[in-house]
Amino acid sequence: MLVEMDDGKSGYVGSKVDLRCRFINSNPPVKISQVTWQKLANGSKQNVAIANPSLGVSVAPPYRDRVTFKNAAVRRRTPTLEDTTIVFSSLRLSDEATYICEYTTFPAGNRENTVNLTVYVRPTTQMSLSTPTLVARSSNLKTPVATCISANGKPPGTIRWETRVPGEVTTREYINSDGTFTVQSDYILVPSRETHRETLTCVTTYNEEVYTDSVTLDIQYEPNVMIDGFDGNWYLNRENVQLSCQADANPVVSLYQWRLVNNSIPSNVEIRDNVLLFKGPITYEVQGTYVCDATNSIGTSSAFVEVSVLGKVHAGRFYEELPNTADYVSYRLACNKEDYPEPYSPPINPPLSFLPQQPYHPSQTMPVLGTSSASTPSKNTFAPPTHTTAVFKYPSVPGLSSPPPGVGPYTFPKEQYV
Structure with a gap:
């Protein structure tokens, strides 16, 4: 004879859980006089439910609404008590304990077993x-x-x-x-x-x-400020320039303020919130250190830029014809020189993609400036002299001599030829 139960059971608060209890009878079988469920708390036993063949089923008041015998045969007028599993519904945290299922038999006496009920609470x-x-x-x-x-x-x-x-x-x-x-x-x-x-x-x-x-x-911080717009090439009479104050801030900037260190903002400069517009051709009067102050509810931050005005365009460009030795391609060559304005930018004519439709004739002669040595061309192949030079012609600019004083003719190496 033995009482069969689970080692442990668990359930969440508010859920339902079964506590299994089965009596494995002997042969010949003994008589079951009563089954008692008890809760072991603080070293003492408290009755939970009782099943008696003569008196029927009773459940203690604290559990009456939540504990029942699962097997309907236990509740019959002539009950069968081999399976006295009980069901806890609406499990409470206070239900966590060790439970005893005790069988009273005749003539073998009492047999019991225990199960630990653990109650979980989801956080x-x-x-x-x-x-x-x-x-x-x-x-x-x-x-x-x-x-x-x-x-x-x-x-x-x-x-x-x-x-x-x-x-x-x-x-x-x-x-x-x-x-x-x-x-x-x-x-x-x-x-x-x-x-x-x-x-x-x-x-x-x-x-x-x-x-x-x-x-x-969501981190609030004072403005992080920078000024855009000055490229270092603001030359005299240049137009359509401006300074822009850019600020990264949280919360957003509520106020932008511009100032010119040790001076007042020139009259031809218009303030539009975070932008300074320089109207008309710029003059030397706009030079100076411009400061932008950006303010939000956290604080104020500043950035500055030093604006200088050049008297002449930086790094001018010049164009002139470059005679081709084969005399069938001409194009304009751009050459950077200092201190000379760029009057215009003529298109390349003819395009560089132009190629002669007729092969080079060996009887042709090449107009060459400077010294040259003899060459032996092959069929349909242009072979320039081993050292051919061409003189760069400076453009005619009013008020300037060509070439400028102290500047000699520019000599192009043979690699410049097409």
Whole structure:
């Protein structure tokens, strides 16, 4: 004879769980006089339910609405008590205990067994920013930026963080009065402009169940300012130039202010919020250090640019005909020289893709400037002299001599020929 039960059973608060109890009778069988279910709490036994062949079934008041015998045969007028499994419905945290199923038999006496009932409580998880407003400060102090909580769970949950943002984690565990646990984890970092809009994900694990929640950091910071528009080539009488003040800020910039160090903004300069428009041809009067101050609710930041005006165009370009030795292609060559204005940019004519339709005739002669040596051309092949030169002709510019004083003719090496 023996009483057969499970080693352990478990269930979540509010759920239903069966506590199995079966009597394996002897041969010949003994008579079952009564079956008693008891809860072992603090070293003492408390009756839960009783099944008696003569008196029927009774359930103790604390369990009357939640405990029943699963086998209907137990509740008959002539019951069968070999299987006296009971069912807990609406499981409570206080139901966690060791339960005893005891059979009273005649003439063998009492036989019993026990089962441990474990009650789990799913925690509630919550994630939030640690403070309503996170501000980047110059002090670089570390501060909790996000908090993840696994509350009122049994057993306690575990928390970990997933993010690209480097930081530190502090985790604390609390035991509540009802035996549940609350776990709180804080993510700590230095709030900065770089961490704005980064994502923090809290991963909570409970009894192999995984929960995730995320927040996006909203870091407020003062403007990060820069000035665009000055390219270092603002020459006298240049038009259509401007300076633009660009600011990255959270919250957005509410006020832009322009100023010229040690001077006032010239009259031909118009201020349009974050833009300075220089009207008409620029003069030397616009030179100076321009400062842009950008302000939001966190603070004010500045940027400056030193504007200088050139008297002449930087790195002029010149064009002149380059005679081709074969006398069938001509084109214009652009050559950078200092201190000479660029009057125009003539198109290449004919295009560089132009090729002669007739082969080079060996009887042709080449007009060459400077010294040259004899050459032996082959059929349908142009072979220039071993050292051929051509003189660059400077353009005619009013007020300037060609070539300028002190500048000799420019000699092109043979590689310049097509």
